Amino acid sequence: MLYKGRALTKTVERKFVGVIVKEKLEKFAQYGSSNYEGKKDDLISWLVEGAPLEHRNVEDITAxxxxxxxxxxxxTAITTTNALFNLAARQEYIGPLRAEIEEVTRAHGWTKESMDRLQKLDSFMKESSRLSEAAGLSMNRKVTKDFTFSNGLTIPAGYTVVVASEGIHTDPEIYEDPHTFKGFRFCEGRNTGADSESDPLRRRMVSVDPTFLLFGHGRNACPGRFFAVNEVKALLAHILLNYDLKLPGDATEQEKLAPNRTDCASTCNPRGHVRLPAQIKNGAEHN
Ligand code: HEM
Incomplete structure (x- = not known):
């Protein structure tokens, strides 16, 4: 299986991405960083232009x-899927979330400003990520020199360490009543410890904070998080306004929400076999 997986990746690289990378490299050889007709301002161009000479080749850029x-x-797919499962299981949130989305988009359209103003949705997504173990482990770091903790434990240079973020996300000293799903935990009242109500910006999903490690922390924290949070918000807002979600009749809460533990690495995948029947508001049912 592993071999087939690698072979598939190689084919995708060679036949699809690699072809585009090769074209971009040829254009770069001809024009350098200057503009040419049809030049696109995209990731592949940035990677080609920013690569050191020894890595400016099809294989390295494609990788x-x-x-x-x-x-x-x-x-992003895991974060969205977990939020959808939580919405289907917790119908009481659908009304308030729809009302917020309708009010905000009526006043500000489908803009970035609107996405920033969807505070209830932001909180619901963050709570969903906190508890659905999308980030069971976070922040792989290679130890570059021996490090000794205050309790005497030494991690030798060369080891890789990782933070068990699930423990932090369910620490009662950080989160009041940590195993209870509170969708609006991050946007109302004083209900978390470290996530002080006096600093609302710190409570937003994109904020990196040692108490919420979905996007890691420090210098290597996820740079795509601003885009990702807006993307998931826009997706969920569209689904909430246009569809009714419910759990499949035979799925139990436990079966539906527990991540697939046989499929956990640094992230835990949601249960792939559970399908959510979604009905277009006042319309036909789809799976
Ligand atoms: C909900 C969606 C996402 C989640 C949960 C997520 C999570 C993470 C995490 C945990 C890290 C490691 C951070 C650390 O070690 O401190 C990371 C790194 C990274 N992410 Fe994301 N990510 C998401 C979306 C995206 C998107 C949309 C992009 C690009 C468009 C992106 C690009 C990156 C890159 C380039 C890094 C490496 C940063 C570095 O090593 O300096 N991510 N992400």
């Missing part, structure tokens, strides 16, 4: 594109 695709698409 980078594939890596960013993985970092950007899989994570």
């Amino acid at each position: 980078k594109v594939m890596l960013v695709n993985f970092l950007a698409i899989h994570t």
Whole structure:
């Protein structure tokens, strides 16, 4: 299986992404960084222009594109799927979220400003990520020199360490009643410890904070998080306004919400086999 997976990746690289990278490299050899007709301001162009000479080749640039695709698409899909599962299971949130989306988009259209103003939706998405273990582990770091913690534990240089963010996300000293899903935890009242109500910006989903590690922390925190949060918000807002969601008749809460533990690495995939019947508001049912 592993071999087939690698072979498939190689084919995708060679036949699809690699072809585009090759064209961009040829244009770069001809024009450098200057503009030419039809030049696109996109990721592949940035990677070609920014690559050191020894990595400015089809194989290395293609590998980078594939890596960013993985970092950007899989994570966003998991975050959206978990939020949809939580919405279907917690119908009481649908009314208030729809009301917020209708009010904000009526006043500000489908703009970035509107996405910033969707505070209830932002909080619901953050709470969904906190509890659905989209980030069971976070922040892989390679130890570059021996480090000794205050308790005497030494991590030798060369080891890789990772933060068990699930423990932080369910720490009662940080989150009041940590195992209870509170969709509006981050936008109303004083209901988290470190997430102080006096600093509302810190409570937003995009804020990197040692108490919420979905996007990691520090210098290497996810740079795509601003785009990703807006993307998921826009998707959910559209679905909420146009569809009714419900759990499939035979799915239990446990089966539906528990991540697929056989499929966990740094992230836990949602259960792929659970389908959510979605009905166009006042219309036919789709799966
Ligand atoms: C909900 C969606 C996303 C989640 C949960 C997520 C999560 C993460 C996490 C946990 C890291 C590691 C951070 C660390 O080690 O401190 C990371 C890194 C990264 N992410 Fe995201 N990500 C998401 C979306 C995206 C998108 C849409 C893009 C690009 C368009 C992106 C690009 C990157 C890149 C380039 C890095 C490496 C940063 C570095 O090493 O300096 N991510 N992401």
